[in-house]
Amino acid sequence: MDWTWVPQYAPKLLEGLWLTLQLTFLSIVFGMMLAIPLGLVQVTGPNWLARLAFGFCTLIRGTPLLIQLWLLYFGLGSLFPSVPVIRETWLWPILREAFPFALLAFTISVAGYSGEVMRGAFQNVSKGELEAARSFGMRPFKVLKRVWAPRAIQSVLPTLVGEFIMTLKATPLAATITVFEVYGVSNSIRQNTFLVYEPLLLVAGIYLVLVLILVTVFRYIENKMPQRALR
Amino acid sequence: MQEFFQDVMQQLAFSPPGWGKNLLWGLFTTLQIAFGAYALALLIGIGGMLGKVYGGPVMRLLLEIYTTVIRAVPELIVLLLLYYAGTDLLNYILIKLGYPPADINALLAGILVIGIVQGAFCTEVFRGAVRSIPVGQIEAAQSFGMPFWQRFRRVILPIMIPRALPGLSNLWLITTKDTALLAVIGFSELALTTKQAAGATKSYFLFYIVAALIYLCVTLISNFVLKRIENHYRRGQKKLA
Numbered sequence: 163m164d165w166t167w168v169p170q171y172a173p174k175l176l177e178g179l180w181l182t183l184q185l186t187f188l189s190i191v192f193g194m195m196l197a198i199p200l201g202l203v204q205v206t207g208p209n210w211l212a213r214l215a216f217g218f219c220t221l222i223r224g225t226p227l228l229i230q231l232w233l234l235y236f237g238l239g240s241l242f243p244s245v246p247v248i249r250e251t252w253l254w255p256i257l258r259e260a261f262p263f264a265l266l267a268f269t270i271s272v273a274g275y276s277g278e279v280m281r282g283a284f285q286n287v288s289k290g291e292l293e294a295a296r297s298f299g300m301r302p303f304k305v306l307k308r309v310w311a312p313r314a315i316q317s318v319l320p321t322l323v324g325e326f327i328m329t330l331k332a333t334p335l336a337a338t339i340t341v342f343e344v345y346g347v348s349n350s351i352r353q354n355t356f357l358v359y360e361p362l363l364l365v366a367g368i369y370l371v372l373v374l375i376l377v378t379v380f381r382y383i384e385n386k387m388p389q390r391a392l393r
Numbered sequence: 394m395q396e397f398f399q400d401v402m403q404q405l406a407f408s409p410p411g412w413g414k415n416l417l418w419g420l421f422t423t424l425q426i427a428f429g430a431y432a433l434a435l436l437i438g439i440g441g442m443l444g445k446v447y448g449g450p451v452m453r454l455l456l457e458i459y460t461t462v463i464r465a466v467p468e469l470i471v472l473l474l475l476y477y478a479g480t481d482l483l484n485y486i487l488i489k490l491g492y493p494p495a496d497i498n499a500l501l502a503g504i505l506v507i508g509i510v511q512g513a514f515c516t517e518v519f520r521g522a523v524r525s526i527p528v529g530q531i532e533a534a535q536s537f538g539m540p541f542w543q544r545f546r547r548v549i550l551p552i553m554i555p556r557a558l559p560g561l562s563n564l565w566l567i568t569t570k571d572t573a574l575l576a577v578i579g580f581s582e583l584a585l586t587t588k589q590a591a592g593a594t595k596s597y598f599l600f601y602i603v604a605a606l607i608y609l610c611v612t613l614i615s616n617f618v619l620k621r622i623e624n625h626y627r628r629g630q631k632k633l634a
Contacts, residue, residue, distance in 0.1 A: 223566075224612035225605040226573035228584055233601035236588075240597040331467040338577055345470065358477050366466045366474065373465040 167355050168364070171347070178347035179368065181261075185343060186330045188265055193272025193329070194322075198311065200273060201280025215277065222274025228335050230271065235263040235339040264336040268329060275325050283314035316387055323380040327373055334365075344368055404594055405603065412590040412600070419586030420607055426503045426582060427569045433508025434564065438515025445520050456516065463513035469574050475506040476578055503575050503582070511568050518560035522553045555626045562619040569611055583607065 200219065203211045222230070287310055295309040315322070337346030348361035355361075405413045441460070444452045463471055479502065484494040526549060534548040576584035587604040591597040 220613075221605075221609060224609040226570040226584065226608055228573045228576065229587070229601060229605050229608060232584075232588065233598070233605060236591060237598035237601040240595070327465075331465075334467045334469045335574075335577075345467070358481075359474070362470055362474050362477075366462075366470050369467055369470065370462065370465045 163360055164355075164357060165360060167351060167357070167360075171351050174347050174351075175344060175364075175368075178342055178344035181341065182330075182333050182343040182345075182372075185261075185264060185268060185333050185336060185341070186326075189268035189272050190326050190329055192265075192269040194276060196269070196273035197276035197280050200277030201282075201284050201314075202306070204277075204281040205284040219274050219278045219281075222271060223278060227267065227271050227332055228338065231264065231267040231335055231339055234267050235260065239263065260336075260340045264339060264341045268332065268336075271332070272325065272329055275328070276322060279318050279321050279325060280314065283318040284310065286317060287313045319380070319384055319387075323377065326380075327376060330372060330376060331369065401599060404590075404596055404599060412586075412594070415586050415590060416583065416600075416603065416607070419581065419583035420611075422500065422581065423569070423572045423583040424611070425500060426507060426572045426575065426580075427565075429500075429504035430507035430511060430572070431565055431568050433504060434511035434515045434568065435561075437508065437512025438519045441512065441516030442519035442523060445516065446523055460513040460516050463510055464517070468510055468571055469577060471510050472506045472574055472578060475509060476502060479505065499580050503572070503580050507568065507571055507575070511564060511571070514564055514567070515561070518557055518564060519553070521560065522557035523549065525556050526552045555623075555630060558619075558623045558626055562615075562623065565615060565619065566612055569615065570608065573608075 200215045204215045204219075205212075207215070291309055291313060292305060295305040300308065333343055334345035336343050337349060340346075342350070345365050348365045351361045352358065403411055405411055405416070441456050445456050445460075448456070480497055483497060487494055530548060530552060531544065534544045539547065572582055573584040575582055576588065579585070581589070583604060587600050591600040594600070
């Protein structure tokens with residue numbers, strides 16, 4: 163095994179790692195911002211909106227993320243007519259503009275999967291708690307903010323963490339649309355150094371550590387949540 | 394509008410300028426890989442579960458490493474590592490035995506790598522299902538003097554299967570979608586065929602939409618069938634929350 167290339171490529175790897183973290187974090191944040199309303203309208207929304215949200219979740223959960231990514235980047239990207247202004251600077255922006263597509267694809271994916279989780283979560287908060295909140299004179303939005311949403315998220319936090327780990331583990335796919343996150347960097351290292359295994363093993367190790375950190379952070383958050391020993 | 398539809402029909406036609414036949418062949422390959430890999434994953438899952446629940450400390454440690462590492466490292470990277478390591482190992486053995494190095498059959502390699510990855514998830518599904526069996530039921534079987542294999546076949550398996558089914562259904566859906574990752578390695582299944590079709594015709598949007606719809610159909614049909622299977626095995630039992 164030959165690891166002499168590591169110091170030389172360390173800055174590039176760190177850049178890639180930073181991109182991976184950005185992609186994961188932002189898509190989880192934006193995705194959850196979509197997932198909560200997606201779950202909510204399926205429980206309380208008007209019928210047409212509930213059906214629409216359900217259809218969206220089914221569509222996202224029923225197709226591979228790789229196809230979604232390529233559909234957005236190659237498909238949608240090719241639909242935008244080539245505006246002359248964009249064309250003048252051709253090579254540079256391509257590297258920079260792949261990231262928004264990746265972020266969009268991952269956000270939609272998180273929204274679809276977590277939206278389904280949140281539907282079940284909102285459904286399973288017991289009626290009595292919501293009635294209690296209402297009997298305090300809380301307006302519907304305040305009930306949602308103070309009781310319904312926190313209780314729902316609390317009950318499915320482990321499942322959500324599972325979805326977040328899936329998202330983190332899906333980020334190498336972004337390399338297929340020229341986003342040079344950590345796996346993409348390892349690929350270019352492999353091409354430069356003709357090493358087959360070492361760069362891949364390093365990236366595997368990096369992901370292993372990232373998943374462990376994510377799990378530990380969420381376990382800490384889970385323990386912080388006040389809980390009544392009911393079950 | 395009519396021209397547009399004509400154009401679409403032409404591109405998806407089954408005869409050569411159209412890509413319909415290639416896409417269908419891609420779907421066929423994808424399904425072959427998915428079925429093969431799923432069967433392999435079920436075998437690994439049963440074996441892994443037995444090892445984890447009844448095995449000795451060394452066996453348990455090894456299995457724990459297998460399931461933890463595979464589940465924590467991105468599928469794509471595991472697939473690449475397994476693929477390269479597998480080909481290298483095979484050729485090494487072939488050369489040692491005095492044969493020329495061979496190209497591995499792509500289909501078989503796809504089935505093996507996806508199967509080994511899903512096997513780790515499957516092991517955990519089965520383990521969870523076995524853990525949820527009330528101990529009293531197994532003790533009752535023991536007190537009847539049933540030997541292990543009889544106990545396994547008559548008590549553990551029948552109680553375990555309905556409990557494992559939701560997880561197993563999920564795994565099947567993930568497996569069908571994971572086959573798309575093989576496109577990155579260069580297996581020409583549905584995703585890669587779509588990419589080739591899109592690149593050749595320049596109608597990127599059309600072909601990716603069609604591919605997405607094909608995958609969606611596979612998922613919806615699977616959902617329908619899996620629901621029937623689950624209902625069959627859960628007949629007479631309480632509904633899960």
